[in-house]
Amino acid sequence: MNVLAVGAHFDDIELGCGGALAKHVASGDNVCAYVATLSGFTNPQHKVIRSNETAFCEGQKAMKILGVELICGDFKTLELEFNEELNQELIKIVEEKKIDKVYTHWMGDIHHDHQAVAKSSMHSCRHVPNMLMYRSNWYHSTLDFKGNFYIDITDFWDKKEKALLSHRSELQRTAYKWIDFFKNEAENAGQRIGVKYAECYEVVKWLEK
Template sequence: MNVLAIGAHFDDVELGCGGALAKHVAKGDDVTVYVATQSGFANHRNLEVRSSNVAQAEGEAAMKALGIQHLICGKFRTLEIEFTDTLNIEILRIIEDRKIELVYTHWIGDIHHDHQAVGRASLHSSRHVPRLLMYRSNWYHSPMEFNGNYYVDITDSWPKKRDAIMAHASEMNRTGHKWISFFENEAENAGQRIGCRYAEVFQVLKWIE
Protein backbone atom coordinates (compact mmCIF):
# COMPACT_ATOMS: atom_id res chain seq x y z
CA MET A 1 0.00 0.00 0.00
CA ASN A 2 1.19 3.53 -0.79
CA VAL A 3 0.67 5.71 2.29
CA LEU A 4 0.98 9.48 2.67
CA ALA A 5 1.11 11.28 6.03
CA ILE A 6 0.65 15.04 5.83
CA GLY A 7 1.68 17.50 8.53
CA ALA A 8 1.91 21.25 8.81
CA HIS A 9 5.16 21.10 10.81
CA PHE A 10 7.96 18.74 11.69
CA ASP A 11 6.61 16.80 14.72
CA ASP A 12 2.91 16.75 13.72
CA VAL A 13 2.81 13.35 12.05
CA GLU A 14 5.08 11.90 14.73
CA LEU A 15 2.61 12.94 17.43
CA GLY A 16 -0.57 12.22 15.48
CA CYS A 17 0.15 8.99 13.62
CA GLY A 18 3.77 7.99 14.22
CA GLY A 19 2.85 4.60 15.63
CA ALA A 20 0.62 3.75 12.68
CA LEU A 21 3.32 4.86 10.23
CA ALA A 22 5.95 2.66 11.89
CA LYS A 23 3.49 -0.20 11.65
CA HIS A 24 2.99 0.43 7.93
CA VAL A 25 6.77 0.39 7.44
CA ALA A 26 7.04 -2.92 9.31
CA LYS A 27 4.38 -4.40 7.01
CA GLY A 28 6.34 -3.35 3.93
CA ASP A 29 4.04 -0.49 2.86
CA ASP A 30 5.58 2.44 0.98
CA VAL A 31 5.28 5.44 3.33
CA THR A 32 5.81 9.08 2.39
CA VAL A 33 5.68 12.03 4.79
CA TYR A 34 5.00 15.56 3.53
CA VAL A 35 5.69 18.48 5.87
CA ALA A 36 4.25 21.72 4.49
CA THR A 37 6.23 24.37 6.40
CA GLN A 38 9.89 24.98 7.12
CA SER A 39 8.76 24.72 10.77
CA GLY A 40 11.03 27.32 12.35
CA PHE A 41 9.14 29.81 14.52
CA ALA A 42 9.46 32.69 16.97
CA ASN A 43 7.38 33.46 20.04
CA HIS A 44 5.04 36.41 20.61
CA ARG A 45 8.07 38.56 21.51
CA ASN A 46 9.73 37.69 18.22
CA LEU A 47 12.38 35.56 19.91
CA GLU A 48 13.38 32.50 17.91
CA VAL A 49 12.19 29.28 19.51
CA ARG A 50 13.28 26.87 16.80
CA SER A 51 15.17 27.59 13.60
CA SER A 52 14.12 25.99 10.31
CA ASN A 53 17.47 24.19 10.10
CA VAL A 54 17.04 22.69 13.56
CA ALA A 55 13.44 21.72 12.79
CA GLN A 56 14.48 19.90 9.62
CA ALA A 57 17.39 18.12 11.28
CA GLU A 58 15.14 16.95 14.10
CA GLY A 59 12.44 15.96 11.62
CA GLU A 60 14.87 13.88 9.59
CA ALA A 61 16.03 12.13 12.77
CA ALA A 62 12.41 11.44 13.68
CA MET A 63 11.73 9.91 10.25
CA LYS A 64 14.78 7.68 10.69
CA ALA A 65 13.41 6.52 14.06
CA LEU A 66 10.13 5.54 12.37
CA GLY A 67 11.90 3.86 9.46
CA ILE A 68 10.50 6.27 6.86
CA GLN A 69 12.66 6.90 3.81
CA HIS A 70 10.50 9.30 1.81
CA LEU A 71 10.32 12.81 3.34
CA ILE A 72 9.11 15.74 1.24
CA CYS A 73 9.65 19.21 2.71
CA GLY A 74 7.49 22.17 1.72
CA LYS A 75 8.66 25.77 1.76
CA PHE A 76 5.68 27.48 3.41
CA ARG A 77 6.33 29.68 6.44
CA THR A 78 5.14 28.65 9.88
CA LEU A 79 1.89 30.37 10.96
CA GLU A 80 1.43 31.85 7.46
CA ILE A 81 0.08 28.83 5.59
CA GLU A 82 -3.36 29.19 4.00
CA PHE A 83 -5.89 26.99 2.23
CA THR A 84 -4.87 28.01 -1.28
CA ASP A 85 -4.33 26.36 -4.65
CA THR A 86 -0.57 26.57 -4.16
CA LEU A 87 -0.83 24.18 -1.22
CA ASN A 88 -3.58 22.08 -2.84
CA ILE A 89 -1.54 21.53 -5.99
CA GLU A 90 1.59 20.58 -4.05
CA ILE A 91 -0.32 17.88 -2.16
CA LEU A 92 -2.16 16.70 -5.27
CA ARG A 93 1.11 16.24 -7.17
CA ILE A 94 2.50 14.06 -4.40
CA ILE A 95 -0.69 11.98 -4.35
CA GLU A 96 -0.60 11.45 -8.10
CA ASP A 97 3.16 10.92 -8.42
CA ARG A 98 3.30 8.37 -5.61
CA LYS A 99 -0.07 6.73 -6.40
CA ILE A 100 -1.29 7.23 -2.83
CA GLU A 101 -3.97 4.87 -1.51
CA LEU A 102 -4.22 6.05 2.12
CA VAL A 103 -3.79 9.55 3.56
CA TYR A 104 -3.29 10.55 7.20
CA THR A 105 -3.77 14.26 7.85
CA HIS A 106 -4.73 16.88 10.41
CA TRP A 107 -8.19 16.92 11.92
CA ILE A 108 -9.88 20.00 10.47
CA GLY A 109 -11.35 20.92 13.86
CA ASP A 110 -7.89 21.60 15.29
CA ILE A 111 -7.61 25.16 16.62
CA HIS A 112 -4.09 25.67 15.22
CA HIS A 113 -4.28 27.87 12.12
CA ASP A 114 -1.68 25.91 10.14
CA HIS A 115 -3.22 22.55 11.09
CA GLN A 116 -6.64 23.66 9.87
CA ALA A 117 -5.30 24.95 6.55
CA VAL A 118 -3.28 21.81 5.85
CA GLY A 119 -6.18 19.58 6.90
CA ARG A 120 -8.59 21.34 4.56
CA ALA A 121 -6.10 21.24 1.70
CA SER A 122 -5.58 17.52 2.31
CA LEU A 123 -9.30 16.83 2.11
CA HIS A 124 -9.59 18.87 -1.06
CA SER A 125 -6.59 17.24 -2.74
CA SER A 126 -7.47 13.69 -1.64
CA ARG A 127 -10.84 13.62 -3.37
CA HIS A 128 -9.87 10.52 -5.38
CA VAL A 129 -7.89 8.75 -2.65
CA PRO A 130 -9.97 5.82 -1.34
CA ARG A 131 -8.95 6.10 2.34
CA LEU A 132 -8.55 9.23 4.45
CA LEU A 133 -7.96 9.38 8.20
CA MET A 134 -7.63 12.51 10.36
CA TYR A 135 -5.44 12.69 13.46
CA ARG A 136 -4.92 15.05 16.40
CA SER A 137 -1.43 16.34 17.12
CA ASN A 138 -1.87 18.71 20.05
CA TRP A 139 -3.63 18.90 23.40
CA TYR A 140 -5.78 22.02 23.00
CA HIS A 141 -9.56 22.13 23.19
CA SER A 142 -11.69 22.91 20.16
CA PRO A 143 -15.37 23.89 19.85
CA MET A 144 -15.66 20.92 17.47
CA GLU A 145 -15.65 17.31 18.64
CA PHE A 146 -13.06 14.85 17.43
CA ASN A 147 -15.04 11.71 16.58
CA GLY A 148 -12.35 9.10 16.87
CA ASN A 149 -13.76 5.92 15.33
CA TYR A 150 -10.80 4.07 13.81
CA TYR A 151 -8.20 2.47 16.07
CA VAL A 152 -4.73 1.15 15.32
CA ASP A 153 -2.92 -1.08 17.83
CA ILE A 154 0.54 0.49 18.16
CA THR A 155 1.77 -1.56 21.10
CA ASP A 156 4.74 -2.89 19.15
CA SER A 157 5.52 0.42 17.45
CA TRP A 158 5.11 2.71 20.50
CA PRO A 159 8.88 2.64 21.23
CA LYS A 160 9.58 3.95 17.71
CA LYS A 161 6.93 6.65 18.09
CA ARG A 162 8.45 7.65 21.42
CA ASP A 163 11.93 7.83 19.88
CA ALA A 164 10.56 9.96 17.01
CA ILE A 165 8.98 12.41 19.45
CA MET A 166 12.17 12.54 21.52
CA ALA A 167 14.13 13.38 18.34
CA HIS A 168 12.55 16.85 18.52
CA ALA A 169 14.90 17.97 21.28
CA SER A 170 14.10 21.68 20.84
CA GLU A 171 10.39 21.05 21.40
CA MET A 172 11.01 18.62 24.23
CA ASN A 173 13.01 21.32 26.01
CA ARG A 174 10.26 23.85 25.37
CA THR A 175 7.48 21.64 26.74
CA GLY A 176 9.44 20.17 29.61
CA HIS A 177 8.91 16.65 28.21
CA LYS A 178 5.14 16.96 28.76
CA TRP A 179 4.62 15.71 25.22
CA ILE A 180 5.76 12.22 26.11
CA SER A 181 3.54 11.84 29.17
CA PHE A 182 0.51 13.35 27.41
CA PHE A 183 0.71 11.28 24.25
CA GLU A 184 1.61 8.10 26.13
CA ASN A 185 -1.50 8.60 28.27
CA GLU A 186 -3.54 9.18 25.10
CA ALA A 187 -2.17 5.97 23.61
CA GLU A 188 -2.88 4.02 26.80
CA ASN A 189 -6.44 5.34 26.96
CA ALA A 190 -7.08 4.47 23.32
CA GLY A 191 -5.56 1.04 23.88
CA GLN A 192 -7.81 0.45 26.86
CA ARG A 193 -10.85 0.94 24.63
CA ILE A 194 -9.79 -1.81 22.24
CA GLY A 195 -8.05 -4.20 24.60
CA CYS A 196 -4.37 -3.53 23.93
CA ARG A 197 -1.62 -1.57 25.66
CA TYR A 198 -1.19 1.31 23.21
CA ALA A 199 -3.30 2.55 20.30
CA GLU A 200 -3.81 5.57 18.07
CA VAL A 201 -7.29 6.74 17.19
CA PHE A 202 -8.36 8.53 14.01
CA GLN A 203 -11.50 10.05 12.58
CA VAL A 204 -12.49 8.41 9.31
CA LEU A 205 -13.48 10.76 6.55
CA LYS A 206 -13.78 7.91 4.05
CA TRP A 207 -12.73 4.28 3.71
CA ILE A 208 -13.39 2.52 0.43
CA GLU A 209 -12.50 -1.16 -0.07
Protein backbone atom coordinates in the same frame (compact mmCIF):
# COMPACT_ATOMS: atom_id res chain seq x y z
CA MET B 1 0.13 -0.01 -0.30
CA ASN B 2 1.28 3.58 -0.80
CA VAL B 3 0.75 5.72 2.28
CA LEU B 4 0.99 9.49 2.72
CA ALA B 5 1.04 11.35 6.05
CA VAL B 6 0.49 15.10 5.85
CA GLY B 7 1.49 17.55 8.57
CA ALA B 8 1.86 21.28 8.96
CA HIS B 9 5.07 21.17 11.03
CA PHE B 10 7.90 18.86 11.93
CA ASP B 11 6.62 16.74 14.87
CA ASP B 12 2.88 16.87 13.99
CA ILE B 13 2.98 13.63 12.04
CA GLU B 14 5.05 11.82 14.64
CA LEU B 15 2.65 12.90 17.40
CA GLY B 16 -0.51 12.07 15.47
CA CYS B 17 0.29 8.91 13.55
CA GLY B 18 3.92 7.94 14.17
CA GLY B 19 3.01 4.50 15.46
CA ALA B 20 0.79 3.73 12.48
CA LEU B 21 3.50 4.81 10.03
CA ALA B 22 6.10 2.61 11.72
CA LYS B 23 3.62 -0.27 11.49
CA HIS B 24 3.06 0.38 7.78
CA VAL B 25 6.81 0.35 7.16
CA ALA B 26 7.19 -2.94 9.06
CA SER B 27 4.44 -4.40 6.86
CA GLY B 28 6.35 -3.47 3.71
CA ASP B 29 4.21 -0.51 2.64
CA ASN B 30 5.67 2.51 0.88
CA VAL B 31 5.33 5.44 3.28
CA CYS B 32 6.08 9.11 2.74
CA ALA B 33 5.45 12.16 4.87
CA TYR B 34 4.86 15.69 3.61
CA VAL B 35 5.65 18.51 6.05
CA ALA B 36 4.29 21.76 4.66
CA THR B 37 6.19 24.43 6.60
CA LEU B 38 9.80 25.17 7.39
CA SER B 39 8.62 24.87 11.02
CA GLY B 40 10.92 27.38 12.67
CA PHE B 41 9.24 30.04 14.81
CA THR B 42 9.79 32.94 17.18
CA ASN B 43 7.87 33.97 20.29
CA PRO B 44 5.96 37.29 20.67
CA GLN B 45 9.18 38.87 21.97
CA HIS B 46 10.84 37.92 18.66
CA LYS B 47 13.13 35.39 20.27
CA VAL B 48 13.89 32.39 18.07
CA ILE B 49 12.45 29.31 19.74
CA ARG B 50 13.27 26.90 16.96
CA SER B 51 15.17 27.73 13.80
CA ASN B 52 14.22 26.30 10.42
CA GLU B 53 17.52 24.44 10.34
CA THR B 54 16.97 22.86 13.74
CA ALA B 55 13.42 21.87 12.86
CA PHE B 56 14.58 20.22 9.64
CA CYS B 57 17.43 18.32 11.28
CA GLU B 58 15.18 17.04 14.06
CA GLY B 59 12.41 16.12 11.62
CA GLN B 60 14.81 14.34 9.30
CA LYS B 61 16.13 12.27 12.21
CA ALA B 62 12.61 11.40 13.37
CA MET B 63 11.48 10.23 9.95
CA LYS B 64 14.62 8.16 9.56
CA ILE B 65 13.76 6.38 12.82
CA LEU B 66 10.26 5.64 11.51
CA GLY B 67 11.65 4.55 8.15
CA VAL B 68 9.58 7.11 6.27
CA GLU B 69 10.50 9.14 3.17
CA LEU B 70 10.41 12.85 4.00
CA ILE B 71 9.07 15.43 1.55
CA CYS B 72 9.49 19.05 2.63
CA GLY B 73 7.43 22.09 1.76
CA ASP B 74 8.80 25.60 2.18
CA PHE B 75 5.81 27.52 3.50
CA LYS B 76 6.40 29.83 6.47
CA THR B 77 5.22 28.73 9.90
CA LEU B 78 1.89 30.32 10.95
CA GLU B 79 1.35 31.64 7.41
CA LEU B 80 -0.03 28.48 5.85
CA GLU B 81 -3.26 28.94 3.89
CA PHE B 82 -5.76 26.69 2.17
CA ASN B 83 -4.97 27.82 -1.34
CA GLU B 84 -4.02 26.48 -4.74
CA GLU B 85 -0.30 26.59 -4.05
CA LEU B 86 -0.64 24.13 -1.17
CA ASN B 87 -3.25 22.09 -3.02
CA GLN B 88 -1.00 21.64 -6.04
CA GLU B 89 1.88 20.38 -3.89
CA LEU B 90 -0.34 17.72 -2.35
CA ILE B 91 -1.96 16.73 -5.63
CA LYS B 92 1.47 16.26 -7.20
CA ILE B 93 2.55 13.91 -4.40
CA VAL B 94 -0.71 11.95 -4.51
CA GLU B 95 -0.43 11.44 -8.27
CA GLU B 96 3.30 10.71 -8.43
CA LYS B 97 3.27 8.32 -5.47
CA LYS B 98 -0.09 6.73 -6.40
CA ILE B 99 -1.30 7.17 -2.83
CA ASP B 100 -3.84 4.68 -1.42
CA LYS B 101 -4.17 5.98 2.16
CA VAL B 102 -3.78 9.42 3.73
CA TYR B 103 -3.27 10.47 7.34
CA THR B 104 -3.86 14.18 7.97
CA HIS B 105 -4.75 16.79 10.58
CA TRP B 106 -8.21 16.83 12.17
CA MET B 107 -10.51 19.44 10.62
CA GLY B 108 -11.53 20.72 14.06
CA ASP B 109 -7.98 21.58 15.17
CA ILE B 110 -7.77 25.18 16.38
CA HIS B 111 -4.24 25.74 15.03
CA HIS B 112 -4.34 27.90 11.91
CA ASP B 113 -1.70 25.89 10.01
CA HIS B 114 -3.29 22.57 10.99
CA GLN B 115 -6.68 23.72 9.67
CA ALA B 116 -5.15 24.75 6.36
CA VAL B 117 -3.49 21.35 5.91
CA ALA B 118 -6.70 19.52 6.83
CA LYS B 119 -8.75 21.48 4.29
CA SER B 120 -6.13 21.06 1.60
CA SER B 121 -5.97 17.32 2.26
CA MET B 122 -9.75 17.03 1.87
CA HIS B 123 -9.55 18.82 -1.45
CA SER B 124 -6.34 17.43 -2.90
CA CYS B 125 -6.79 13.84 -1.76
CA ARG B 126 -10.45 13.58 -2.74
CA HIS B 127 -9.73 10.65 -5.07
CA VAL B 128 -7.71 8.71 -2.49
CA PRO B 129 -9.97 5.90 -1.18
CA ASN B 130 -8.81 5.93 2.46
CA MET B 131 -8.36 8.95 4.71
CA LEU B 132 -7.97 9.25 8.47
CA MET B 133 -7.64 12.39 10.59
CA TYR B 134 -5.35 12.53 13.62
CA ARG B 135 -4.91 14.89 16.57
CA SER B 136 -1.46 16.32 17.19
CA ASN B 137 -2.00 18.63 20.15
CA TRP B 138 -3.96 18.86 23.39
CA TYR B 139 -5.94 22.06 22.84
CA HIS B 140 -9.71 22.32 23.08
CA SER B 141 -11.96 23.07 20.12
CA THR B 142 -15.64 23.89 19.78
CA LEU B 143 -15.88 20.73 17.70
CA ASP B 144 -15.64 17.17 19.00
CA PHE B 145 -13.00 14.78 17.73
CA LYS B 146 -15.06 11.73 16.78
CA GLY B 147 -12.41 9.07 17.26
CA ASN B 148 -13.89 5.97 15.68
CA PHE B 149 -10.97 4.11 14.14
CA TYR B 150 -8.14 2.47 16.08
CA ILE B 151 -4.73 1.15 15.12
CA ASP B 152 -2.87 -1.14 17.50
CA ILE B 153 0.63 0.32 17.96
CA THR B 154 1.64 -1.81 20.94
CA ASP B 155 4.71 -3.09 19.11
CA PHE B 156 5.55 0.35 17.77
CA TRP B 157 5.14 2.74 20.68
CA ASP B 158 8.87 2.59 21.47
CA LYS B 159 9.72 3.61 17.91
CA LYS B 160 7.16 6.43 18.02
CA GLU B 161 8.58 7.69 21.30
CA LYS B 162 12.13 7.53 19.96
CA ALA B 163 11.05 9.58 16.93
CA LEU B 164 9.37 12.14 19.21
CA LEU B 165 12.52 12.43 21.30
CA SER B 166 14.32 13.59 18.16
CA HIS B 167 12.44 16.89 18.46
CA ARG B 168 14.56 18.09 21.34
CA SER B 169 13.95 21.81 20.76
CA GLU B 170 10.18 21.41 20.85
CA LEU B 171 10.23 19.02 23.79
CA GLN B 172 12.37 21.41 25.79
CA ARG B 173 9.85 24.17 25.09
CA THR B 174 7.03 22.02 26.47
CA ALA B 175 9.10 20.51 29.33
CA TYR B 176 8.77 17.08 27.67
CA LYS B 177 5.04 16.97 28.51
CA TRP B 178 4.17 15.87 24.96
CA ILE B 179 5.64 12.42 25.64
CA ASP B 180 3.56 11.77 28.76
CA PHE B 181 0.41 13.21 27.21
CA PHE B 182 0.53 11.14 24.04
CA LYS B 183 1.60 8.00 25.86
CA ASN B 184 -1.42 8.42 28.11
CA GLU B 185 -3.61 8.95 25.04
CA ALA B 186 -2.23 5.76 23.50
CA GLU B 187 -2.85 3.83 26.70
CA ASN B 188 -6.43 5.12 26.95
CA ALA B 189 -7.13 4.30 23.31
CA GLY B 190 -5.64 0.85 23.82
CA GLN B 191 -7.78 0.29 26.91
CA ARG B 192 -10.92 0.97 24.88
CA ILE B 193 -10.09 -1.76 22.36
CA GLY B 194 -8.19 -4.25 24.49
CA VAL B 195 -4.56 -3.63 23.54
CA LYS B 196 -1.70 -1.91 25.36
CA TYR B 197 -1.21 1.07 23.04
CA ALA B 198 -3.32 2.38 20.16
CA GLU B 199 -3.73 5.49 18.04
CA CYS B 200 -7.25 6.82 17.55
CA TYR B 201 -8.46 8.50 14.35
CA GLU B 202 -11.56 10.03 12.86
CA VAL B 203 -12.55 8.41 9.58
CA VAL B 204 -13.15 10.62 6.57
CA LYS B 205 -13.58 7.71 4.18
CA TRP B 206 -12.60 4.07 4.09
CA LEU B 207 -12.75 1.55 1.25
CA GLU B 208 -12.80 -2.09 2.25
CA LYS B 209 -11.81 -4.45 -0.55
